[in-house]
Amino acid sequence: MSVSLGTVAAQVGVTEVGGEAAPEAALRAEGLVKRFGAAVALAGVSFEVAPGEVFGLAGANGAGKTTLLKVLAGLCRPDQGWAEVAGADVTTEPGRVRQLVGYMPDRFGVYDSMTAAEYLSFYASCYRLPRPRAQRAVTDLLALMGISAKRDEPLNALSQGMKQRLCLARALVHDPEVLLLDEPAAGLDPRARAELRELIAALGEMGKAVVISSQILAELAEVSTSIGILHEGAMVAYGNAEQLLAGSEGLEELFLSLTEPEEQEAPIGEPAGTGEDEEGAATK
Numbered sequence: 001m002s003v004s005l006g007t008v009a010a011q012v013g014v015t016e017v018g019g020e021a022a023p024e025a026a027l028r029a030e031g032l033v034k035r036f037g038a039a040v041a042l043a044g045v046s047f048e049v050a051p052g053e054v055f056g057l058a059g060a061n062g063a064g065k066t067t068l069l070k071v072l073a074g075l076c077r078p079d080q081g082w083a084e085v086a087g088a089d090v091t092t093e094p095g096r097v098r099q100l101v102g103y104m105p106d107r108f109g110v111y112d113s114m115t116a117a118e119y120l121s122f123y124a125s126c127y128r129l130p131r132p133r134a135q136r137a138v139t140d141l142l143a144l145m146g147i148s149a150k151r152d153e154p155l156n157a158l159s160q161g162m163k164q165r166l167c168l169a170r171a172l173v174h175d176p177e178v179l180l181l182d183e184p185a186a187g188l189d190p191r192a193r194a195e196l197r198e199l200i201a202a203l204g205e206m207g208k209a210v211v212i213s214s215q216i217l218a219e220l221a222e223v224s225t226s227i228g229i230l231h232e233g234a235m236v237a238y239g240n241a242e243q244l245l246a247g248s249e250g251l252e253e254l255f256l257s258l259t260e261p262e263e264q265e266a267p268i269g270e271p272a273g274t275g276e277d278e279e280g281a282a283t284k
């Protein structure tokens with residue numbers, strides 16, 4: 001990922017946005033609910049992301065991050081609520097949403113016998129990129145991800161981190177305005193993670209709206225201009241990164257304080273506490 005991003009961006013047709021009046025939200029979600037049987041994965045999630053904003057999504061295992069990103073990518077239908085991504089409605093226009101967003105899943109099956117270049121070309125053709133633009137994008141993105149040398153290697157000859165980079169390249173191949181990245185840093189080495197942060201910051205500066213989930217909270221805070229903390233399907237904190245983190249020692253501390261497991265209730269038949277607690281218990 002060491003190639004100059006500006007050059008690559010210009011080559012793959014990225015348009016930079018600068019100094020203009022704040023445009024409309026690139027992504028808006030209102031009251032999203034998603035249930036899987038009795039499990040509530042999303043319990044009414046609302047937020048928005050402006051062009052140029054990098055929205056960091058934190059949450060424990062099972063908090064609903066992947067479900068939220070899938071709903072926003074048009075891959076999973078919400079039970080209630082609505083969301084508009086790049087001007088398309090995720091419920092009524094999921095096909096358009098899939099064309100307009102760049103989605104990087106947390107787990108990806110790659111076709112082992114395909115080469116890296118074939119894999120990206122395949123996705124470029126899915127997005128109906130004209131052939132010369134597709135070929136240029138494939139070459140530029142392989143260079144951007146630092147895997148040009150693996151261009152003609154079958155995917156089973158790539159390391160896990162290299163596959164991860166290829167998947168990120170895949171999310172960028174059609175130059176989308178909205179990027180939804182589910183734990184893109186997982187499995188990357190420290191240098192690749194630092195380069196990923198640079199790339200994400202640069203994408204934001206170009207005017208892309210980026211939603212990125214991660215368990216590496218210090219790094220997530222570093223790259224995000226706004227942050228949301230999901231806890232049991234609800235957005236328990238959401239706002240400008242600087243404002244949200246002011247007064248706490250960092251995102252990890254804020255996260256731990258907001259997502260503390262509830263205290264165990266006293267077993268039925270036992271008093272709720274000692275005599276000192278009687279006042280509190282009486283208010284229940």
Ligand SMILES: Nc1ncnc2c1ncn2[C@@H]1O[C@H](COP(=O)(O)OP(=O)(O)OP(=O)(O)O)[C@@H](O)[C@H]1O
Binds near residue numbers: 063
């Ligand atoms: N296809 C599914 N069928 C049933 N339950 C599901 C399904 N997908 C997600 N869930 C449930 O929804 C909840 C949220 O899961 P989700 O994968 O969105 O969490 P997450 O925040 O991405 O977690 P992680 O950090 O482990 O990736 C969990 O309780 C999970 O068990």
Ligand SMILES: [Mg+2]
Binds near residue numbers: 065067182
């Ligand atoms: Mg997940």
